[in-house]
Amino acid sequence: MTSLQVSLAGLDLRNPTMLASGIMDETGASMRRMAEAGAGAVVTKSIGREPRDGYPNPTLVELDDGYINAMGLPGPGIDAFEEEMIEAVKGPAPVIGSLFAASPEDFAFLAQRMQRFGASAVELNLSCPHAKGYGMEIGVDPDAVQAIVREVKNAVDIPVLAKLTPNTHLLADVGRAVERGGGDAIVAVNTVKAMAISVDARRPVLYNRTGGLSGPAIKGVGLRCVYELYGAVNIPIVGVGGIENATDALEYMMAGATAVQIGSAVGRIGIGVFGHVTRGLTKYLEANGMRSIGEVVGLAHE
Amino acid sequence: MNDLVRVEEVVEQGRGITTLRFRFPGGAPGQFVMVWVPGVDEVPMSLSYQGEMAGITVKNVGEATAALSSLREGDLIGVRGPYGKGWMVPKGRILCVGGGVGMAPLMSALDAVDDPSTVDVVIGARDAGEIIFYERAKERSNDVRISTDDGSRGFKGTAVALAAAMMAEKKYDMVLGCGPEIMLRYLLVACKEAGVRCQVSLERLMKCGAGLCGSCVVDGLRVCVEGPVFFDKQVEGMSEFGRCKRTASGSKTKV
Numbered sequence: 001m002t003s004l005q006v007s008l009a010g011l012d013l014r015n016p017t018m019l020a021s022g023i024m025d026e027t028g029a030s031m032r033r034m035a036e037a038g039a040g041a042v043v044t045k046s047i048g049r050e051p052r053d054g055y056p057n058p059t060l061v062e063l064d065d066g067y068i069n070a071m072g073l074p075g076p077g078i079d080a081f082e083e084e085m086i087e088a089v090k091g092p093a094p095v096i097g098s099l100f101a102a103s104p105e106d107f108a109f110l111a112q113r114m115q116r117f118g119a120s121a122v123e124l125n126l127s128c129p130h131a132k133g134y135g136m137e138i139g140v141d142p143d144a145v146q147a148i149v150r151e152v153k154n155a156v157d158i159p160v161l162a163k164l165t166p167n168t169h170l171l172a173d174v175g176r177a178v179e180r181g182g183g184d185a186i187v188a189v190n191t192v193k194a195m196a197i198s199v200d201a202r203r204p205v206l207y208n209r210t211g212g213l214s215g216p217a218i219k220g221v222g223l224r225c226v227y228e229l230y231g232a233v234n235i236p237i238v239g240v241g242g243i244e245n246a247t248d249a250l251e252y253m254m255a256g257a258t259a260v261q262i263g264s265a266v267g268r269i270g271i272g273v274f275g276h277v278t279r280g281l282t283k284y285l286e287a288n289g290m291r292s293i294g295e296v297v298g299l300a301h302e
Numbered sequence: 303m304n305d306l307v308r309v310e311e312v313v314e315q316g317r318g319i320t321t322l323r324f325r326f327p328g329g330a331p332g333q334f335v336m337v338w339v340p341g342v343d344e345v346p347m348s349l350s351y352q353g354e355m356a357g358i359t360v361k362n363v364g365e366a367t368a369a370l371s372s373l374r375e376g377d378l379i380g381v382r383g384p385y386g387k388g389w390m391v392p393k394g395r396i397l398c399v400g401g402g403v404g405m406a407p408l409m410s411a412l413d414a415v416d417d418p419s420t421v422d423v424v425i426g427a428r429d430a431g432e433i434i435f436y437e438r439a440k441e442r443s444n445d446v447r448i449s450t451d452d453g454s455r456g457f458k459g460t461a462v463a464l465a466a467a468m469m470a471e472k473k474y475d476m477v478l479g480c481g482p483e484i485m486l487r488y489l490l491v492a493c494k495e496a497g498v499r500c501q502v503s504l505e506r507l508m509k510c511g512a513g514l515c516g517s518c519v520v521d522g523l524r525v526c527v528e529g530p531v532f533f534d535k536q537v538e539g540m541s542e543f544g545r546c547k548r549t550a551s552g553s554k555t556k557v
């Protein structure tokens with residue numbers, strides 16, 4: 001018998017695939033559906049204190065090997081999100097509340113609410129590349145990151161994950177700041193800051209001009225980041241960026257990821273991707289005489 | 303190398319209702335495309351024509367649709383897709399029920415039916431000025447009837463009332479409906495009472511159009527992937543259908 005169960009910072013997941021934040025996770029019913037489709041955990045859309053409409057369209061550009069999006073952190077605000085959480089936590093997988101804020105105090109406030117709504121953990125969005133004053137704008141400063149993680153850790157009892165941006169040369173420093181702040185795990189990576197231009201229109205396609213690149217186009221970047229972080233910190237890492245099949249997931253786990261997140265593939269392949277990846281992982285374990293998926297983690301470093 | 307398409311033809315379809323034709327092959331009846339007017343907005347539009355020369359039919363109701371309505375032959379627009387699950391056009395007798403600009407995706411379904419004696423059409427609108435595609439529907443169907451709320455053309459009353467009368471008069475195997483959600487809600491009831499299966503095309507605020515962002519979900523089902531066309535049984539299970547939809551922030555609001 002092989003096991004796909006993983007323990008991530010105190011969370012028990014039936015398999016290492018998680019739904020990435022920002023994908024099919026604005027409503028309780030859609031999160032439940034992703035859990036029922038096989039995700040080992042689901043991460044909510046990033047929620048802030050107040051309702052936000054996000055950017056006008058175009059918010060998405062489809063490429064052959066990924067997407068560029070600039071949604072602009074739309075969301076109903078933390079108070080209205082309680083109703084969605086009540087529905088989401090009825091699903092068969094733990095729900096991780098993703099949060100964005102501009103200050104440590106606001107992050108802590110939101111994390112307490114998420115804990116009260118039944119979230120099994122919180123994920124701090126320190127990495128959105130297209131919202132002014134939030135995300136990546138604070139997530140590239142190790143001191144700011146440490147202060148935010150510390151404040152949230154002091155405010156809640158559930159595990160605290162920090163999602164980082166690849167858009168920095170200080171990735172390892174930021175990772176170590178998460179660890180110093182008491183963070184329980186690192187999620188790497190958010191999207192890569194990017195742009196699409198229409199030659200005919202002679203202008204950027206996205207309303208926000210710049211956005212975040214995701215999908216297979218960034219797998220190489222994500223793998224490198226996870227590999228580097230694995231050498232820099234001792235807390236677990238969740239790998240994300242272009243995972244569409246079991247081989248992609250194994251690459252991330254060998255680079256050092258304890259679990260993985262899947263986002264763009266939900267659009268590119270469909271919601272069946274979670275089952276597709278987990279079946280492939282089981283096959284790999286069987287073919288290689290391994291009993292637990294945990295045996296794969298970090299193999300590329302040996 | 304072109305990343306935009308040229309508007310080849312502009313047709314005034316009715317009062318404030320315009321059809322744009324452009325080269326965009328592919329797609330199945332009932333599918334939609336995301337249409338970008340550079341510098342203005344990008345919105346989902348059902349295809350009212352399919353084939354080599356595709357078409358969309360726009361009612362001028364807001365900033366994006368006003369921009370689309372003001373386009374002229376030769377202007378450039380971005381088109382991506384086609385997206386979503388369209389009509390299942392069955393063998394047997396079909397009744398198409400369109401409300402206002404909801405006739406647009408039904409015209410693609412009509413084009414997919416070969417025998418004009420097997421498909422009937424109800425074209426409903428508030429008044430005669432908003433009746434669209436009557437001549438085109440007559441080419442595809444032997445029985446096309448019109449309803450207007452104010453009685454200025456055809457049957458005076460709702461499209462659903464006319465459809466219910468036709469279901470009492472003739473036997474149908476499937477109803478295809480598109481129009482305002484309140485109309486679709488009553489259409490489902492009428493079909494249930496008549497014992498006729500039904501598919502309806504739904505509309506929600508849509509951002510990515512590609513199944514990612516979740517802004518168009520109804521009870522967890524994506525209008526852009528699992529829809530826009532849903533079967534009666536799917537819709538009956540939706541707690542949000544006919545009751546609430548989501549705003550740009552994802553907050554719930556009344557339909």
